Amino acid sequence: MPYNSKTLGMVIGAARIRKGLTQEQLSGLAGISRSHLAALESGQKIPRTDTLWRIAEALHEKPSKLIAMLEKSMENEQENKGDETYE
Numbered sequence: 001m002p003y004n005s006k007t008l009g010m011v012i013g014a015a016r017i018r019k020g021l022t023q024e025q026l027s028g029l030a031g032i033s034r035s036h037l038a039a040l041e042s043g044q045k046i047p048r049t050d051t052l053w054r055i056a057e058a059l060h061e062k063p064s065k066l067i068a069m070l071e072k073s074m075e076n077e078q079e080n081k082g083d084e085t086y087e
Contacts (some may be wrong), residue, residue, distance in 0.1 A: 007077065015059050029058035030051070030054040056069055
């Protein structure tokens with residue numbers, strides 16, 4: 001299953017929204033700029049490991065949980081693509 005930066009961005013954005021945080025709030029807690037967070041959430045940029053770690057901590061999540069959420073989302077995307085080929 002190939003890596004998809006857009007899916008990681010969607011995972012980060014969804015986790016942020018579930019926690020009731022704005023991009024401004026999360027970026028401040030994680031020590032990154034709001035524009036950098038926006039680029040990560042849109043899939044335009046790929047976070048370094050330390051950045052992903054700080055985002056996870058700011059969300060009160062383990063980095064491994066964000067990765068697990070990414071894997072689950074990517075698996076769901078693969079399954080949905082498989083369903084489309086048979087329609």
